[in-house]
Amino acid sequence: xxxxxxxxxxxxxxxxxxxxxxxxxxxxxxxxxxxxxxxxxxxxxxxxxxxxxxxxxxxxxxxxxxxxxxxxxxxxxxxxxxxxxxxxxxxxxxxxxxxxxxxxxxxxxxxxxxxxxxxxxxxxxxxxxxxxxxxxxxxxxxxxxxxxxxxxxxxxxxxxxxxxxxxxxxxxxxxxxxxxxxxxxxxxxxxxxxxxxxxxxxxxxxxxxxxxxxxxxxxxxxxxxxxxxxxxxxxxxxxxxxxxxxxxxxxxxxxxxxxxxxxxxxxxxxxxxxxxxxxxxxxxxxxxxxxxxxxxxxxxxxxxxxxxxxxxxxxxxxxxxxxxxxxx
Amino acid sequence: xxxxxxxxxxxxxxxxxxxxxxxxxxxxxxxxxxxxxxxxxxxxxxxxxxxxxxxxxxxxxxxxxxxxxxxxxxxxxxxxxxxxxxxxxxxxxxxxxxxxxxxxxxxxxxxxxxxxxxxxxxxxxxxxxxxxxxxxxxxxxxxxxxxxxxxxxxxxxxxxxxxxxxxxxxxxxxxxxxxxxxxxxxxxxxxxxxxxxxxxxxxxxxxxxxxxxxxxxxxxxxxxxxxxxxxxxxxxxxxxxxxxxxxxxxxxxxxxxxxxxxxxxxxxxxxxxxxxxxxxxxxxxxxxxxxxxxxxxxxxxxxxxxxxxxxxxxxxxxxxxxx
Numbered sequence: 001x002x003x004x005x006x007x008x009x010x011x012x013x014x015x016x017x018x019x020x021x022x023x024x025x026x027x028x029x030x031x032x033x034x035x036x037x038x039x040x041x042x043x044x045x046x047x048x049x050x051x052x053x054x055x056x057x058x059x060x061x062x063x064x065x066x067x068x069x070x071x072x073x074x075x076x077x078x079x080x081x082x083x084x085x086x087x088x089x090x091x092x093x094x095x096x097x098x099x100x101x102x103x104x105x106x107x108x109x110x111x112x113x114x115x116x117x118x119x120x121x122x123x124x125x126x127x128x129x130x131x132x133x134x135x136x137x138x139x140x141x142x143x144x145x146x147x148x149x150x151x152x153x154x155x156x157x158x159x160x161x162x163x164x165x166x167x168x169x170x171x172x173x174x175x176x177x178x179x180x181x182x183x184x185x186x187x188x189x190x191x192x193x194x195x196x197x198x199x200x201x202x203x204x205x206x207x208x209x210x211x212x213x214x215x216x217x218x219x220x221x222x223x224x225x226x227x228x229x230x231x232x233x234x235x236x237x238x239x240x241x242x243x244x245x246x247x248x249x250x251x252x253x254x255x256x257x258x259x260x261x262x263x264x265x266x267x268x269x270x271x272x273x274x275x276x277x278x279x280x281x282x283x284x285x286x287x288x289x290x291x292x293x294x295x296x297x298x299x300x301x302x303x304x305x306x307x308x309x310x311x312x313x314x315x316x317x318x319x320x321x322x323x324x325x326x327x328x
Numbered sequence: 329x330x331x332x333x334x335x336x337x338x339x340x341x342x343x344x345x346x347x348x349x350x351x352x353x354x355x356x357x358x359x360x361x362x363x364x365x366x367x368x369x370x371x372x373x374x375x376x377x378x379x380x381x382x383x384x385x386x387x388x389x390x391x392x393x394x395x396x397x398x399x400x401x402x403x404x405x406x407x408x409x410x411x412x413x414x415x416x417x418x419x420x421x422x423x424x425x426x427x428x429x430x431x432x433x434x435x436x437x438x439x440x441x442x443x444x445x446x447x448x449x450x451x452x453x454x455x456x457x458x459x460x461x462x463x464x465x466x467x468x469x470x471x472x473x474x475x476x477x478x479x480x481x482x483x484x485x486x487x488x489x490x491x492x493x494x495x496x497x498x499x500x501x502x503x504x505x506x507x508x509x510x511x512x513x514x515x516x517x518x519x520x521x522x523x524x525x526x527x528x529x530x531x532x533x534x535x536x537x538x539x540x541x542x543x544x545x546x547x548x549x550x551x552x553x554x555x556x557x558x559x560x561x562x563x564x565x566x567x568x569x570x571x572x573x574x575x576x577x578x579x580x581x582x583x584x585x586x587x588x589x590x591x592x593x594x595x596x597x598x599x600x601x602x603x604x605x606x607x608x609x610x611x612x613x614x615x616x617x618x619x620x621x622x623x624x625x626x627x628x629x630x631x632x633x634x635x636x637x638x639x640x641x642x643x644x645x646x647x648x649x650x651x
Contacts, residue, residue, distance in 0.1 A: 064401075098434030107433035114400060115433070119424050125390040126425065129397020129405075136353070136379060137402055156420075159390030166385065320435035321469050323493040 054217025150181025
């Protein structure tokens with residue numbers, strides 16, 4: 001069980017609805033992968049939805065977001081239309097990256113969603129640079145950077161944490177610790193498994209949060225956002241979470257016990273949160289089913305949109321390797 | 329015209345860019361208080377302040393990638409990397425992000441970043457400070473590669489590079505920093521074309537960066553022996569200015585590429601392939617090249633000199649082309 005939900009019903013149900021939207025989108029994407037409609041790598045976020053939902057609801061609409069290759073949920077929550085996400089996975093012209101990126105490289109300039117980065121830890125220094133620009137241009141928007149715990153083994157992470165702390169830049173580092181870097185458990189790859197201790201050594205304030213509890217995620221992120229703004233400094237949050245599905249569609253999951261997965265599933269973020277909402281009288285079963293149906297309908301509409309979307313003409317293949325001269 | 333050095337010309341270009349556009353800033357290792365490893369940015373910290381002349385930690389990957397992020401965020405960063413060998417620590421953001429982002433995002437994000445770095449040998453700095461890897465970078469779609477070899481280009485390439493919306497790598501040959509001469513302030517500098525630096529009729533010497541001076545010296549010697557060599561300065565290594573290269577080679581009917589990079593899989597190989605593909609029937613001799621020997625550049629002066637293209641080797645190769 002999780003802590004009482006301190007929000008008005010509308011907001012409380014909105015969090016649940018967004019978790020359901022991500023869950024349903026990805027379950028459907030997995031089916032479509034099986035049908036060969038979606039190809040390449042497909043990394044599912046199933047089990048981790050409370051992190052993206054709780055955290056992104058704590059950001060301002062014009063804050064920048066940098067994410068990883070497991071970013072369908074972050075893109076959706078940042079405001080990228082589900083149609084454009086699905087069409088991108090289909091490799092279609094109407095996709096948010098015009099079929100150039102696929103599942104791992106969702107981008108959207110309008111919502112300041114800077115990817116979709118498939119180089120582990122590649123997003124961290126990018127976020128530092130975005131925050132540097134914001135600071136130097138006198139703006140007040142922060143940059144949220146999502147990455148897995150595996151990224152903290154990369155030199156890029158160490159360099160970025162140092163640079164953000166040295167220059168006191170408004171970056172919110174959001175570490176989604178799902179315990180496995182692909183198939184390598186944290187303790188098998190990092191000598192210091194206390195991630196907050198590791199990050200604090202760089203001079204970045206850090207806090208660990210239950211990433212299976214959307215309320216805990218939301219509250220911790222709100223506090224961290226305030227700290228970034230008030231302290232003019234970076235902040236680090238470790239969200240302890242778990243990936244219910246395989247790393248990608250090619251992963252036979254030889255590295256973890258089924259019993260471990262089942263144990264974590266008992267703490268599933270949608271299941272535990274909706275149980276708490278019901279206990280508080282904020283939700284009943286028909287209400288839950290209605291939210292689920294709404295999410296499913298949105299997903300089916302996105303599938304229909306992607307099915308009908310046209311392919312990017314091959315004549316445009318070489319476009320955008322360089323910026324056309326007419327652009328500023 | 330004014331008397332200056334390549335180093336001072338670079339600094340003049342930096343100063344002008346910083347003065348003209350408040351979005352421009354310089355960051356890199358020791359660019360501020362130290363005054364720049366090669367003293368290029370000396371005095372700029374006092375003139376423009378710590379916000380715009382930023383000393384960075386020894387974190388090539390992070391500060392190059394942060395330059396990409398800052399460019400995305402609306403600034404016009406100039407990132408200085410100490411030498412091309414160190415830029416390998418930042419190869420990931422340069423290749424995987426700067427070069428790919430516009431295409432991978434379906435045209436949504438351009439990266440108006442300029443990265444400057446020293447390249448090349450000739451100063452007895454041995455095998456971790458002396459290589460010429462600009463040809464590697466010239467392999468990558470999405471990047472533009474510049475190699476200023478003259479005072480005018482040292483001063484004048486930076487501003488148009490900053491105006492360009494795509495990532496630009498600017499290679500300064502380490503042996504040129506002390507090059508001294510008259511800078512023609514009226515020369516209009518573009519970042520698209522190759523340029524004939526000496527006209528000739530018997531063969532074309534194709535050079536860039538650190539080999540331009542050697543090619544010009546070779547041409548002078550050849551002239552003394554009655555051979556008229558044209559010297560072409562590539563200036564832009566990607567995209568290559570095929571039209572100017574081919575026009576010269578069609579005129580002289582013989583081509584010799586002088587490249588400080590290694591021979592195998594090199595820029596010289598690419599240039600010769602293009603000449604053969606497009607001007608084969610205009611040639612009077614197979615194209616030839618003078619490159620560095622395929623060895624890590626050694627420390628000892630006589631060994632280093634033996635490893636690099638030198639004027640006598642260029643002269644001999646040119647004569648070989650003329651039979």
